[in-house]
Amino acid sequence: MMLLRRSFLRWVTIAIGNLSVPGRMGRLYARARAGENRGELAPGCVFFNVEQARTLEAVCDQIVPPDDCAGAREAGVLYFIDRALALWARQNRWDYVAGLEAIDESGRAMFKGNFADLPREQQTRVMEKIEQGKAPGRIWENFHVGPPVEAGYWSYLGDESGNAQQKFFTLLVRHTMQGYYGHPKYGGNKQETSWKMLDYVGLRHL
Amino acid sequence: MAEKVNVVVVGSGAAGGIVAKELSEAGLKVLCLERGKAWTNLNASHDELSGEKDIPGTITKLENLEWNPRSFRVDEHSPLRVGPVGFNAFSVGGGSQWYGAAAWRFHEEHFRMRSTYGRPEGTTLEDWPISYDDLEPYYEKAEYELGVSGLAGADPFAAPRKKPFPLPPLPTNPQGDLFAKAARKLGLHPFPPPFAIITEPYRGRPACIRCPFCIGYTCEMNAKSSTLVTVLPVGLATGNLTLKTQCIVDRIATDDRGRVTGVTYIDENMRRHFQESDMVVVSANAGESARLLLNSANRFSPKGLANSSDQVGRNVMSHIGANSFGLFDFEIPHDFGPGPSMAVNDFAVGKLGGGHIYNFYVHHPIAFAYRRPPNAARWGKAHKDFQRRYFRRYMHMNADVADMPVETNRVEIDSSLRDHWGIPSLRITRKWHPLDIEHSEFIASREREILKAAEAVEVWSAPVGPGGFLGQHQCGTCRMGNDPKTSVLNRQCQTHDHDNLFVIDTSCFVSFPGHNPSLTAQAIAYWSCDYIKREWKGGGLRGPASMSA
Numbered sequence: 001m002m003l004l005r006r007s008f009l010r011w012v013t014i015a016i017g018n019l020s021v022p023g024r025m026g027r028l029y030a031r032a033r034a035g036e037n038r039g040e041l042a043p044g045c046v047f048f049n050v051e052q053a054r055t056l057e058a059v060c061d062q063i064v065p066p067d068d069c070a071g072a073r074e075a076g077v078l079y080f081i082d083r084a085l086a087l088w089a090r091q092n093r094w095d096y097v098a099g100l101e102a103i104d105e106s107g108r109a110m111f112k113g114n115f116a117d118l119p120r121e122q123q124t125r126v127m128e129k130i131e132q133g134k135a136p137g138r139i140w141e142n143f144h145v146g147p148p149v150e151a152g153y154w155s156y157l158g159d160e161s162g163n164a165q166q167k168f169f170t171l172l173v174r175h176t177m178q179g180y181y182g183h184p185k186y187g188g189n190k191q192e193t194s195w196k197m198l199d200y201v202g203l204r205h206l
Numbered sequence: 207m208a209e210k211v212n213v214v215v216v217g218s219g220a221a222g223g224i225v226a227k228e229l230s231e232a233g234l235k236v237l238c239l240e241r242g243k244a245w246t247n248l249n250a251s252h253d254e255l256s257g258e259k260d261i262p263g264t265i266t267k268l269e270n271l272e273w274n275p276r277s278f279r280v281d282e283h284s285p286l287r288v289g290p291v292g293f294n295a296f297s298v299g300g301g302s303q304w305y306g307a308a309a310w311r312f313h314e315e316h317f318r319m320r321s322t323y324g325r326p327e328g329t330t331l332e333d334w335p336i337s338y339d340d341l342e343p344y345y346e347k348a349e350y351e352l353g354v355s356g357l358a359g360a361d362p363f364a365a366p367r368k369k370p371f372p373l374p375p376l377p378t379n380p381q382g383d384l385f386a387k388a389a390r391k392l393g394l395h396p397f398p399p400p401f402a403i404i405t406e407p408y409r410g411r412p413a414c415i416r417c418p419f420c421i422g423y424t425c426e427m428n429a430k431s432s433t434l435v436t437v438l439p440v441g442l443a444t445g446n447l448t449l450k451t452q453c454i455v456d457r458i459a460t461d462d463r464g465r466v467t468g469v470t471y472i473d474e475n476m477r478r479h480f481q482e483s484d485m486v487v488v489s490a491n492a493g494e495s496a497r498l499l500l501n502s503a504n505r506f507s508p509k510g511l512a513n514s515s516d517q518v519g520r521n522v523m524s525h526i527g528a529n530s531f532g533l534f535d536f537e538i539p540h541d542f543g544p545g546p547s548m549a550v551n552d553f554a555v556g557k558l559g560g561g562h563i564y565n566f567y568v569h570h571p572i573a574f575a576y577r578r579p580p581n582a583a584r585w586g587k588a589h590k591d592f593q594r595r596y597f598r599r600y601m602h603m604n605a606d607v608a609d610m611p612v613e614t615n616r617v618e619i620d621s622s623l624r625d626h627w628g629i630p631s632l633r634i635t636r637k638w639h640p641l642d643i644e645h646s647e648f649i650a651s652r653e654r655e656i657l658k659a660a661e662a663v664e665v666w667s668a669p670v671g672p673g674g675f676l677g678q679h680q681c682g683t684c685r686m687g688n689d690p691k692t693s694v695l696n697r698q699c700q701t702h703d704h705d706n707l708f709v710i711d712t713s714c715f716v717s718f719p720g721h722n723p724s725l726t727a728q729a730i731a732y733w734s735c736d737y738i739k740r741e742w743k744g745g746g747l748r749g750p751a752s753m754s755a
Contacts, residue, residue, distance in 0.1 A: 063585040069594075091271065124586070131584070173585050181571035181593075183253040198597040200571055201418055201541040203252050 037097060045082040047093065051114075053078055055100045058116040062127050063176040065120075070193045072180050080179030080188030092171060095145050099168045102139035109136040133166040140165045210482040211235045211448075212745075214469050215489060216455045216498065219300020220724045221711040221731040222489030223433025224348075226449070227441035228735035229487075234742065236447045237481060239471050241454035242296030244434065245303060250426035252419055254570040276493075277620045278634040280673040288623065291634070292493055292676035297424075298451060299434030300491065301678055302402070302724065306421035306544060306567055307430050309354040309402040310721035311345050311729075313365045313555045314338040319717045323558045326641055329610040330521055334716045335688050335697040336733070338365050344729040344736075349400075352431040352728065353408045356400030363395070363551040373405050376414065380538050381565045381601055382547030388660035389550050399549035399564055402431040402725070411435060418568035420544035453479075456629045458486055458502040458511055458707065466511075466707045472627050484746050485706040485738075489731075492522060492713045493617050493676045496683035497632050499709070500619045512684065512701035512709070517694050519618055521611035521685055523718040524677035526638055526646045526670060528561060528605040530653035531577055532662030537598045543568050553605075553652055554720045559645025561607035561720030563653055569602060577602070579666045601660070603653040607646045608720045609674075610639040611682055637673040646670050649720075681712035681723050698737040699730065705747055710734050 039049030048056060060072035060081075072078075085093050106129065107115040111122045118126070129135040145167040162170075179188030181195075183202075189195065195202045212234040215226045226238040274290045295301045315322050317334040325331045346369055348354070355373035358364075375398035378386070386396040403414045414429035428435040441447040452474035459467045459480070468482040488495045496519040500510035510518055545567035554562040569577075574597055575589070583589045620633035638646075650667040657665045687693025690702035695714050701707045712727045741747045 064590055065587050067587070067590070069590075127585070176585075177575040178255060178572055181575055182255045183251075185253070186255060194571060197594055198571055200597070 037093070042078075042082075044079055046086045047082050048078070048085075048096075051104075052096070052100045053082075054116045055104055055114065056081065056096070058123060059100075059103060059127070059172060060176045060179070062120075062123050063173055064180045069197045070190070072176055072188075074190070075180050075188055075193050076190045077176050077179035077188045080182070080186050081175045083187050084175060084178075089175070092145075095168055095171060098139055098143055099145075099165075099172075102135075102137050102143060102165070102168075103130065105137035105139055106130065106135040127169075130165050130169045133163040135165055143168065145171060208479065208481055210468075210484070211237045212483065213237070213485045213487060214239060214455075214481055214483040215487045216469065217241075217300060217488070217490040217494070217711070218298050218433065218438060218449060219295065219489060219491060219711070220302040220305075220433060221727045222487070223299060223302070223436075223438045223441075224351075224728055224731040225487050225489055225710050225735055226447050227433075227437035228732065229738065230441040230444045230447035232735075232739045232742070234446060236441070237483070238441075238447060238449045239453045239455050239469070239481075240298050240300075240449065240451050242298060242300075243451050244298040245424045246434070247424060247426050247428050250419070250424050252417070254572050256423070273626045275623055275625055276632045276634055276675070277623050278636070278675045281614070281635060281637045286633070292632075292680070293678040294491055294494055294676075297434075298438065298449070299432040302432035303424050303430075303434050304422055305430075305678065305724065306546070306722075307402040308546070308722040309349070309352075309356070309400045309431075309725040310562070311365055311367070311400075312338065312719050312721055312726050313363070315555065316717065316719035316721075317341075319558070319719075326558070326610065326639075328612060328639055329641070330613050331611060332685070332687065332692075332716050335686055335693075336730075341726070341729045341733060342366075342368065344732040345725065347732050348725055348728040352402055352433075352436045353404040353411070354400055354402050354431065354725070355405040357398050360397035361395070361549075361551050363555040371400065373408060375399075376401060376403065376405055376416070376544070376547060378547040379540065379542045379545070381540050381545070384538055384601070384660050385565045385603070385656065386548045388656050389548070391659045392655060394550045394552045394656075396548045396550050399546055399562075400725075401544065403544060404429050404431060409436075414543075416542040416544075418541055418543045418545070418570070421567040454627055454629070455490075455498060456501060456627065458488075458498065460502075460504060460506060460511065460704065462506055464506055464704050466704050472629075476627070485708070487708045487710050488713075489709075489711045491711055492680040492683040492715075493632055493634070495709050495711055495713045496522075496617050497619065497630075499684070501630055507703070512694050512703045512707060514703050515691055515694060517685065517692065519683050520613050520616045521682045522615050522617055522634075522636060522676070522680060523609050523611055523682040523715065524636075524674055525606045525679040525718065525720070526609045526642045526674060527677075528563075528607050528646045528650040528653060528670075529566075529668040530603045530650050530657060531579070531666055531668075532601045532603070532657035532660065533579075533596050533664040534599040534601065534660075534662055538601060539598060540568050540601075545569075553649055559608045559610070559641055559648070559720070561605035561645070561649040563603055563605040563649065563656065566602035566604040569597075569600070571597065574600070579664060601657065601662070603657060605649045605653060606679065606720045606722060607642070607649050608718055609642045609645075611685070611717060612637075612639050617676070617683060634675045636675055638670065643670055679712075679718075679723050681715040681718055681727075684709045684713035685716045686714040687716065699734040700737075708734065708738070 042053030060077040064072040143164040215238040218240040230236040356371040357375045358370040389396040455471045546564040549564035554560040623631040684694035686695040
């Protein structure tokens with residue numbers, strides 16, 4: 001575990017070192033490969049290891065919680081994000097590797113437990129702190145989020161202001177919404193659960 | 207080396223497709239180079255993630271940092287950011303394969319804004335060197351060749367037209383009915399807006415089935431009148447047109463007298479080719495057309511081709527827009543595409559910063575997940591409850607609001623930023639003029655009135671940021687004019703500096719009214735091609751003496 005942390009901290013440090021050259025961030029992130037993530041691969045995933053998957057499922061389930069309709073965990077949002085990082089959101093891999101560690105660190109600092117082990121109410125408190133950009137932890141201090149979060153023509157769709165942890169939060173929300181409300185073929189929204197909830201025409205038109 | 211052609215057309219989009227067809231039909235040998243692939247109706251799917259343009263990983267490469275990197279900033283004092291901003295389709299048919307297909311004619315006064323309203327301080331507002339009357343026959347030609355539906359006479363503010371639309375308008379939907387009722391209550395004049403979508407079988411294509419995946423998606427029925435399914439097949443059938451896909455033009459070459467001799471382009475295997483030609487037409491859309499001219503600087507034209515006036519890239523405009531949203535107690539189903547079914551032009555004409563208001567395209571769940579009133583929850587139980595309660599009880603009013611041409615709003619080359627092919631990318635500097643913000647707020651408050659008259663329980667407008675970068679409505683980077691010192695193109699879209707170089711797309715716009723630009727760019731393409739065909743004598747144009755024809 002320590003080895004893993006040192007290795008991604010090195011990556012984060014390299015990323016910070018290159019910050020002054022705007023055009024290079026893309027290339028730097030592109031160098032990350034799925035195989036470079038460490039640890040035991042989570043079942044059904046191609047990128048996340050077991051610990052990351054556990055934390056991320058709990059985080060997503062906070063973003064879209066279960067009620068009489070499935071939450072993000074049951075809808076399979078983890079598998080959507082895993083696929084996104086493997087295929088079209090490669091540039092965000094290290095945001096997740098570092099960000100999920102940071103969320104666990106915040107959980108330990110605030111409530112003495114990794115995020116997924118905390119009761120729901122305490123998880124919500126951690127999430128609120130990240131949303132405000134005030135979650136505690138050393139990793140957050142050196143954290144930088146990849147370029148696609150900063151871009152965006154439709155500025156009213158998402159808040160682009162804030163520090164790095166707020167930007168990562170925006171990324172988490174964005175990916176969770178895409179997974180939960182998007183097409184089931186990408187791995188999330190199992191059995192079109194969200195579409196049924198919204199009475200969305202989706203695939204049913206014709 | 208490949209055989210010399212008469213014309214190289216750079217880009218196969220809304221305007222380039224028309225140029226390729228018109229000139230090949232006239233017997234010229236045309237090579238059309240398109241950097242994207244063909245995304246046909248077979249690529250269509252009912253999948254918001256495949257097409258929604260604010261989501262990365264769309265099937266074209268427009269929102270991709272590697273393929274479409276740009277640096278951008280509000281003004282020269284603010285920090286430069288890098289992102290895939292700007293909306294440029296990478297596909298045959300260009301944006302016309304993906305757009306919402308609004309097919310507006312501009313109004314007569316929109317071509318003479320300066321003489322009507324004067325020139326506001328800090329702007330470069332100017333009259334066009336062409337008038338609505340010049341373009342009217344070409345608007346008509348575009349509407350008939352492409353297939354545009356609408357209802358002539360329904361809009362009391364419309365400019366006069368000689369012939370009705372070739373196709374009847376799309377039927378209204380419940381959102382349009384509600385909007386129309388509210389607008390009439392306020393004394394406005396709602397009418398079904400014109401679309402480049404065919405509502406009856408037309409020239410071998412089937413009618414629109416009103417699926418909800420229109421704007422941002424390729425059409426599964428080929429009912430959207432993109433150049434891919436309308437004019438390009440006609441051009442290809444002549445045998446005079448060659449269309450090469452996944453080929454990006456990186457430079458236009460000239461000789462020492464400034465005559466364009468051809469282009470260099472890079473193919474999909476990253477091999478570079480030189481193509482000799484008598485003439486080059488750039489139709490790559492406002493941002494990319496300016497980029498190509500600037501990237502083609504050589505020792506005879508050190509500031510870039512066609513840029514002796516230093517105007518290339520300046521005065522870029524792209525609609526400031528006004529977006530308002532309303533929540534309702536009752537359901538207003540919005541399941542039938544394209545979505546907009548009513549519009550009002552009451553605030554689009556007779557006003558300096560006008561805009562037409564319409565009910566927006568069919569909304570989908572992911573996009574709706576970001577539509578929230580100020581201070582509403584972005585996540586958690588409250589967010590999910592809102593999604594469930596209002597997904598079918600919500601209306602989005604949108605307006606394209608005119609923005610002012612400003613000289614310092616411009617695109618330039620950022621030599622430190624290169625795309626997939628290693629070609630230097632654009633740096634965009636763009637800040638709203640104070641009038642733009644004032645006009646946008648005026649239109650947004652009219653939208654809120656309409657939503658309230660429709661009995662919305664909660665109404666809000668999206669805030670306007672400090673500047674917009676390039677939108678899908680980008681235009682104005684190579685403005686047309688009679689004076690070579692203050693404009694890039696003459697009234698036929700021929701560059702003042704090079705007789706055999708044309709820029710035919712939205713780049714030529716001098717001012718920008720609050721209507722979608724495509725049909726006007728397409729009418730101008732027909733207008734300009736008419737000139738080229740008239741002046742063409744095997745191997746070149748007849749020369750500068752007849753330029754003002």
